[in-house]
Amino acid sequence: MKTTLESVVIKFAGDSGDGMQLAGTLFTDTTAVMGNSIATFPDFPSEIRAPQGTVAGVSGFQIHFGTSGVHSPGDTPDILVAMNPAALKANLHNLKPACTILLDSDAFSKKTIEKAGFGNNPLEDDTLSDFKVIEAPITSLTKSALTDLGLDNKTADRCKNVFTLGIVFWLFSEPLEQTINFFKQKFKNNPTIAEANIKAIKAGYNYALTIEAIKSSFTVLPAKKVPGTYRNITGNQATAWGLMAAAQKAGKPLFLGSYPITPATDIMQELTKHKWTKTRVFQAEDEIAGICSTIGAAFAGNVAVTTTSGPGMALKTEAIGLAVMTELPIVIVNVQRGGPSTGLPTKTEQSDLMQAVWGRNGESPVVVISASTPADCFDWAFEATRIALEHMTPVILLTESYLGNGAEPWRIKSLKELPEIKPLMLETKDANWQPYKRDNEKLTRKWVVPGTPEMQHRIGGLEKDECTGCVSHNPQNHELMVKIRKEKIQRVANFIPEQRYKGKDAKKLLVVGWGGQFGILFGAVNELQKEGKDIAFTHFNYINPLPKNTAEIFSKFDKIIVCELNDGQFANYLRALLPQFKYEQYNKIQGLPFTVKELKNKFNQLLEEK
Amino acid sequence: MEATTLQCLYKPRDYASDQEVKWCPGCGDYAIISAVQKTFSELNLKKEDVTIVSGIGCSSRFPYYMNTYGFHTIHGRAAAVATGVKLANPDLSVWMMSGDGDSLAIGGNHFIHAVRRNININLILFNNEIYGLTKGQYSPTSERGKITKSSPYGTVESPFNVGELTLGSKGHFYARVPDTDVKLMTEVMKQAYLHEGFSVVEVLQNCVIFNDKTHADITSKETKLNNQILLEHGKPMLFGENNSKGLLLNGLDLEVVTIGENGISEEDILVHDASAKSNVLHNLLIQMKLPEFPIAMGVIRNADANVYDKAFFEQMENQEQLSKYKSLDDLFMSGNIFTINS
Ligand code: SF4
Numbered sequence: 001m002k003t004t005l006e007s008v009v010i011k012f013a014g015d016s017g018d019g020m021q022l023a024g025t026l027f028t029d030t031t032a033v034m035g036n037s038i039a040t041f042p043d044f045p046s047e048i049r050a051p052q053g054t055v056a057g058v059s060g061f062q063i064h065f066g067t068s069g070v071h072s073p074g075d076t077p078d079i080l081v082a083m084n085p086a087a088l089k090a091n092l093h094n095l096k097p098a099c100t101i102l103l104d105s106d107a108f109s110k111k112t113i114e115k116a117g118f119g120n121n122p123l124e125d126d127t128l129s130d131f132k133v134i135e136a137p138i139t140s141l142t143k144s145a146l147t148d149l150g151l152d153n154k155t156a157d158r159c160k161n162v163f164t165l166g167i168v169f170w171l172f173s174e175p176l177e178q179t180i181n182f183f184k185q186k187f188k189n190n191p192t193i194a195e196a197n198i199k200a201i202k203a204g205y206n207y208a209l210t211i212e213a214i215k216s217s218f219t220v221l222p223a224k225k226v227p228g229t230y231r232n233i234t235g236n237q238a239t240a241w242g243l244m245a246a247a248q249k250a251g252k253p254l255f256l257g258s259y260p261i262t263p264a265t266d267i268m269q270e271l272t273k274h275k276w277t278k279t280r281v282f283q284a285e286d287e288i289a290g291i292c293s294t295i296g297a298a299f300a301g302n303v304a305v306t307t308t309s310g311p312g313m314a315l316k317t318e319a320i321g322l323a324v325m326t327e328l329p330i331v332i333v334n335v336q337r338g339g340p341s342t343g344l345p346t347k348t349e350q351s352d353l354m355q356a357v358w359g360r361n362g363e364s365p366v367v368v369i370s371a372s373t374p375a376d377c378f379d380w381a382f383e384a385t386r387i388a389l390e391h392m393t394p395v396i397l398l399t400e401s402y403l404g405n406g407a408e409p410w411r412i413k414s415l416k417e418l419p420e421i422k423p424l425m426l427e428t429k430d431a432n433w434q435p436y437k438r439d440n441e442k443l444t445r446k447w448v449v450p451g452t453p454e455m456q457h458r459i460g461g462l463e464k465d466e467c468t469g470c471v472s473h474n475p476q477n478h479e480l481m482v483k484i485r486k487e488k489i490q491r492v493a494n495f496i497p498e499q500r501y502k503g504k505d506a507k508k509l510l511v512v513g514w515g516g517q518f519g520i521l522f523g524a525v526n527e528l529q530k531e532g533k534d535i536a537f538t539h540f541n542y543i544n545p546l547p548k549n550t551a552e553i554f555s556k557f558d559k560i561i562v563c564e565l566n567d568g569q570f571a572n573y574l575r576a577l578l579p580q581f582k583y584e585q586y587n588k589i590q591g592l593p594f595t596v597k598e599l600k601n602k603f604n605q606l607l608e609e610k
Numbered sequence: 611m612e613a614t615t616l617q618c619l620y621k622p623r624d625y626a627s628d629q630e631v632k633w634c635p636g637c638g639d640y641a642i643i644s645a646v647q648k649t650f651s652e653l654n655l656k657k658e659d660v661t662i663v664s665g666i667g668c669s670s671r672f673p674y675y676m677n678t679y680g681f682h683t684i685h686g687r688a689a690a691v692a693t694g695v696k697l698a699n700p701d702l703s704v705w706m707m708s709g710d711g712d713s714l715a716i717g718g719n720h721f722i723h724a725v726r727r728n729i730n731i732n733l734i735l736f737n738n739e740i741y742g743l744t745k746g747q748y749s750p751t752s753e754r755g756k757i758t759k760s761s762p763y764g765t766v767e768s769p770f771n772v773g774e775l776t777l778g779s780k781g782h783f784y785a786r787v788p789d790t791d792v793k794l795m796t797e798v799m800k801q802a803y804l805h806e807g808f809s810v811v812e813v814l815q816n817c818v819i820f821n822d823k824t825h826a827d828i829t830s831k832e833t834k835l836n837n838q839i840l841l842e843h844g845k846p847m848l849f850g851e852n853n854s855k856g857l858l859l860n861g862l863d864l865e866v867v868t869i870g871e872n873g874i875s876e877e878d879i880l881v882h883d884a885s886a887k888s889n890v891l892h893n894l895l896i897q898m899k900l901p902e903f904p905i906a907m908g909v910i911r912n913a914d915a916n917v918y919d920k921a922f923f924e925q926m927e928n929q930e931q932l933s934k935y936k937s938l939d940d941l942f943m944s945g946n947i948f949t950i951n952s
Contacts, residue, residue, distance in 0.1 A: 033948045178946065231947045245938055255698055257690075274941070275926045276933030280697050285723035289690035292683065292720075296663070296694025299681055300702065304694070322684050412942045450661040450679035450695065450702050458627070458673050460682025461666075470629065471674065 002173070004219045007037075007066025009074030010168065012161075013091055014083030015052055016045055016059040019161035023081075024061025025407075026165060026179050032232040032409050033178060035222030036065040039374075039519060040407045041073035041593065044346040053115040058090040067221035071523035073406065075595035079171070081164055083107060083138070085116035092127070100132045102167060104160065106139035136207070138164055145203035146196050155193070159200040166204020171217050176201055226411060233410040235374035235403035235516075236263075239307075239333060240270035242381030244277055245413070247303040249382075250389055250421040254279040255302035257293035259286055259312060262345045263401040264335040267307045287315035291332065295319060298328040299459070301425070301449035303385060307333040309401075310352050311342060317360050320394055324364045324485065326459045327436075327445050329388035329395075329423070333381070336400040336515075338591045347591025348402035350515050351566035356396045357544050357573060363482045365489040367391070368543040370398040372518035375410035377403055380541060382418065389423040391492050392444040398543070400565075402593050403516040423447060429454045435469030442495075443488040445469075490545050499547035503529060503536025509606055510557035512583075514540040514570050517594055521563055524599035533607055540570070546577065554581045559606055561586055563599065619654050622647035627677040633668060638789035638815035642736065643675060645795035646705075650678075652796065653803055655703055662705045663692040665712035667743050669736035669815070672707035686717025689724040692731050700919050703803070706733040710751040711741050714770050718750075725779035727918040728807040734799070735812045737772060740821035758820075772812040773896030773910060777889045783809035784896070785909040788829040788838070789816055794907065801909050806917045828905045839904040841895065843912065846879040849904050856880070857895075864894050866903060884912040 010027070012020040021042055032038050043060040050057030064074035079100045082088040084107040095101075105123065113121050122128055123135065142163040146156045169176055180198050187194035233241075247254035256279065258268040272281040280302065284290040291306045298304035308316065313334050323330050336352045338344025356368045367387050371380035377399055384397040426433060426446040435457040436445050448455045457469060465472040466480055501510070502525065513521040518539050525537040538553055540546070554560055561584040562571040571583045586602050588594055625647040633639045650660065660678035664670035666685035673680025679702075683691045688706050696704045713721045713735055724731065740758065741747040747760035751772065755764040776784045783805040785798040795813065802809035814825040823830075828837050839849035839857070847857040848869075856879035858865045867874045886892070892911040898904065935941045 029946050033946055035948065035950060225950045227950050229943070229947055229949045231942070231945065241938075241942065248938060253698070255694065257694055274935075275929035276935060277938065278926060278930070280922070280926070282693065282697055284690065284693075285719055288687060289693070289720055289723070292687040292690030293694030293697070295683070296681070296691035296696075297698035298694075299691075300661070300695040300698035302698040304698070318684055319687065326681075412947065414939050414942070415937070449699070451658055451699060453656075453658045456657050456677055456679050458676075458680035458682065460673070460680075461684055462682065 002217055002219055004221060005066065006221065007064060007070050008079065008172070008218065008220055009062060009064045009077045010079045010081065011060055011062045011077035011091060012081045013058055013060045013087035014161070015086070016050060016057050017052070018059070018083045019158065020059050020061050020083070023161045023165045024063055026182060027168060028063050028407060029182075029232055030169070030174050030178050031063070031065045031220075032230070034174060036220060037067065037070035037223035037225065038063060038065040038232070038408055039070055039073045040064075041402065042405045046344065046346050053084060053086050053112050055086050055090045055117060058087050060091070065220060067223050069523065070223070071519035071526070072593070072596065075597050081168065083160070083164070085113045085118055085122065088122060089116045089118060095131065097130050098132065100134065101128065102134045102136065102164070104138035104164070105135040106137045136167065141203065141207060142200055145199055149192060149196055149199070151192070151196060155196070159196050162197050162200040163204035166201040167208040169201070170205045170208035173217055173219050176205060225409070228411040230409040230411050232407050233375055233378070234266070234405060234407045235371065235377040235399055236266035236335065236405070237270050238375055238377035238410060239371075239381045239399060239404070240267045242378035243305055243331070243385060244271070244274060244279060245378070245415060245418055246382045246385030246421060247279070248277070248415060249418055250303055250385065250423050252301060252303045252423060255282070255294065255297035255304045256280070256307065257282045257284050257290045257297065257304070258307045259284050259290045261287070261309045261312045263337055263404045264307045264309045264312070264333065266404065267333060267335070287312040288319060291316040291319040291330075294330050295323050295326070295328060298323070298330045299326070299449065301447070303389065304329070305331040305333065305385075307335070309335050309337050310339045310355075313352060313355060320366065321360045321362060321364050322461045323394040324360070324366060325461050325464070327392045329392055329447065331381075331384045331388050331395050331397060333384075333397045333399065335404040336398060344591040346401065348400050348516070348593060349566060349589065349591060350398075350400055350517070350564050351569065351589070352398065353543065353566065353569040353573065356398055363486065365486050365544070367393055367395040367489055367492055367545070368398065369395065370515040370541055370543060371403055372516060372539060372541060374403050374406045374408045378410065378413070386419075386421045387492060389421055390495070391442055391488065392424055392447060393489060398515055400516040425449070426455070427452060434467050435459065436464050437467050438484070442491055443484055493545040493548050496542050496547060498549045499538060499540070499553055501536050501538035501553055506534050506536035507556065508534035508558050509536070509603060510554065510560045511535065511537045511603065512540070512560055512562045512570075513537070514543065514564065517563065517565060520594045520596055521599065524596045524603065527596065528600060528603055533603075535603060535607065543570075543573070551578050551580070554578065559584060561603070561606060563594065565589065565593070618651045619656065620651055622651045625650050625657065625677055627675055629674050631675050632671065634819050636818040637668070638738065638813070638817070639669060639672070639736065641789045641792050642734065642795065642813055642815065643672065645792045645799060646676070646734065648792065648796045649799040649803065653800060659701070660703045660705065661695050662707060663688045663695060664707040665709075665717055667709040667712045667741070668817070669707055669709040670712060686712055686715070687720060688712065689717060689720035689731075689733070693724060693729055696729055696731055696919055697922065700923060704731045706731055708733060708735055710735065710737045710739060710749045710772070714750040714772070714775065722775070722779040725776055725781045725808050725810065728780075728782060728915055729918040730806055730808070730920070732799070732802045732809045733811065735772060735810060736815040737812050738815045738817040738821055739769075739824050740817050742817045742820050746820035771896060772810065774893065776810045777893055777896065777911065781810055782807050782911065782913045782915045783909070784812070784892070784911045785810070786812045786814070786905070786907050788814045788825065788834070788907065790829045794840070798909055801912060805912055806920070807915055827900055837900055837904050838907050841882045841884070841906055841908040841910055843882055843884040843909065846876060846881050848876070848879060859891070864898065864903065884909050885914070887913060
């Protein structure tokens with residue numbers, strides 16, 4: 001029997017060593033190529049070497065795919081793949097009734113069941129009675145499928161994720177070709193391993209085809225998307241590519257000074273692959289050297305970027321102040337994670353907003369913007385670079401773990417369709433030039449880089465004379481400079497698009513979001529709008545400065561609710577800037593994204609109240 | 611000598627900016643800046659091709675006084691900023707001005723890594739063994755027991771020896787000079803410039819206000835003949851009046867001997883090899899202390915090694931040749947792509 005579905009959520013869960021991230025990624029790639037809309041959410045354990053078989057060591061990869069309504073990785077899975085008792089235990093509280101569970105029955109021994117924290121064997125009592133359970137002896141089937149290759153036990157065991165993937169492919173009538181090609185390519189120097197993986201996936205597929213246990217398979221309809229050429233992309237990769245595209249559009253080499261930190265490291269690793277673009281990647285000795293080298297590179301004329309996450313951001317604080325004082329163009333990407341301190345390195349959060357806007361000594365304004373989906377990290381990295389270069393200022397780009405590691409299809413942009421970026425560089429001597437002489441419209445100074453004849457000058461962290469840039473301790477000059485630096489950032493608002501909102505006829509409730517929770521917020525509001533509710537949605541990417549029409553939009557609604565993954569930072573920011581409005585809050589601080597369900601509950605409650 | 615000066619693009623004073631120099635009268639920094647200006651003049655450096663990066667401290671005001679490109683950064687971070695400058699534009703001649711506190715305390719991490727990477731930057735390290743700008747606290751090079759404002763009963767910690775730390779960080783160029791000898795400073799700075807890789811020039815600098823005469827035993831007119839030994843590549847290690855004393859290797863230790871005594875002749879004296887691959891003897895020379903030994907001056911180590919920025923750009927050029935992509939569009943369209951038609 002074949003059922004046709006609009007969209008499905010699958011979660012692959014297993015030990016960190018079970019290869020769940022790979023299985024999830026391979027499945028995503030195939031569904032994307034088949035034309036489905038997708039959104040993914042990898043959920044890593046914090047400890048790379050958490051004890052095997054424990055709930056703390058469970059690694060998950062959730063994918064939501066289908067024809068419509070795919071704005072987020074989905075609240076709860078329709079299908080859970082559990083490679084061991086711990087993976088089952090970790091997800092049991094978050095399953096829909098009647099959902100399908102595919103599990104490896106070989107992995108359920110007395111010892112592993114106890115380790116996972118089950119009292120009794122969940123396969124034998126009524127723990128799973130509400131669900132459709134497919135018990136497959138995956139470990140032993142994988143081994144026997146590979147016997148004639150003469151592999152050692154461990155290597156054969158490693159293929160069980162691929163065998164499982166074969167079962168899932170059959171369930172969704174997805175073709176195997178692409179994955180088989182992937183193995184051929186990846187293991188081209190090790191044909192035995194390539195063959196083992198190919199055998200395993202075919203064996204899993206054929207097993208599902210033949211056994212009685214699986215009675216139905218599904219077809220998921222492809223999405224109605226904007227025509228064009230697509231590829232699957234993660235937020236971190238999109239960020240890296242957006243930066244490279246921006247540097248090319250600005251006609252300057254890209255420089256990245258960075259230090260490894262979860263979950264931002266992938267951006268550095270992606271950029272360093274592309275030395276052929278003349279991108280310079282400097283892996284610094286620490287976070288401070290990461291940003292300081294970036295400032296040096298900006299001084300010397302590169303499109304200069306540093307990437308990090310919360311704790312690294314804290315270390316970079318003093319240097320960001322130096323970039324503010326010297327008015328150099330740099331981009332600082334913060335892929336946010338749970339804090340404070342080391343916090344939750346692998347979990348998502350939006351709690352570095354206040355730090356980005358205000359977290360420096362002195363009056364130290366910078367532009368702060370944020371991305372909203374994995375694919376649009378490309379556009380926001382590009383925009384961050386544009387603003388930095390065209391307004392001679394540091395720009396902080398806030399993304400988050402949920403975006404950085406999440407993936408979705410990206411309609412590929414060609415360099416031709418991207419706008420030019422015009423750095424404010426002065427390359428020949430201008431008799432009227434002074435290092436801090438400003439443009440009247442934007443209040444920007446000119447970018448004159450070392451090597452330019454007859455324009456030698458000195459900059460630094462000491463307060464500057466308003467025009468010459470020489471060190472000045474004059475009291476009036478300092479106050480003036482503080483105001484100029486602030487005004488320069490405010491004027492960026494004249495060069496960005498107006499804020500938009502969805503729900504032109506609504507009056508009662510405005511949902512306000514920012515950053516990476518866009519898809520889930522959009523999905524929740526969308527569903528309520530379809531139900532005919534009086535609700536609208538506006539999502540902020542420009543944080544500082546805010547778009548100029550923000551107050552105008554807010555004034556149209558009876559109630560405003562600000563939803564964010566922190567304890568109310570954007571809400572408080574809005575209270576400080578636009579105190580004439582009252583803001584309700586919906587906050588979640590669990591290291592997890594919102595769910596559509598909880599948002600709808602909250603919005604309904606506000607809509608029903610007077 | 612006269613002839614070379616005439617050929618120079620600029621006179622030393624052409625490298626001075628229009629800013630009033632604000633170091634205390636009598637500060638050793640004045641001699642250092644005139645040596646740097648002489649060096650640039652003798653090397654024929656174009657003003658626009660020089661970038662001077664400093665951290666924070668008295669010495670770090672240096673860039674403001676030079677008519678080159680300059681960047682007065684934040685405390686301890688000059689090496690990191692200078693690294694970014696060099697990688698953004700490897701054609702620039704990048705100089706770093708820093709003090710003992712700036713480079714060895716708050717900036718210690720950046721110092722050791724810049725030395726280890728061997729990036730082509732010249733560091734002039736002003737060692738006055740004190741924090742001057744904050745008015746007199748002990749620094750990581752202050753001698754043990756030193757009484758300062760932050761150590762009224764004397765310090766209870768042992769200092770770094772700049773040369774030892776440089777060699778310990780895998781450094782390939784280290785020189786030590788007194789701020790009293792502009793000619794020697796100029797000579798050594800020229801060699802630092804010519805050395806490919808990270809060059810450390812330690813200047814024993816006098817802070818007249820907070821640590822006056824701290825180097826006087828080494829640098830004063832009366833003592834310098836016997837208390838300094840100038841090491842010159844390829845020359846015997848002689849010092850003292852009429853070069854009457856010299857250095858020998860006795861087992862694993864150095865020994866001071868007098869020529870003509872106990873059958874010692876000039877042939878027995880060690881000959882300085884700054885380019886030796888092994889740094890063992892360089893370390894012994896760097897560690898020499900008064901009163902048993904003279905203090906070693908001049909270019910003590912100047913050895914070849916892999917240069918970071920050179921390798922960095924070589925790799926980049928190779929990748930330009932080897933890459934299967936010719937444009938970003940190629941990259942974006944590579945791998946698994948799929949087309950949706952209307
Ligand atoms: S305090 Fe010392 S080091 Fe600083 S300028 Fe004065 S004399 Fe020179």
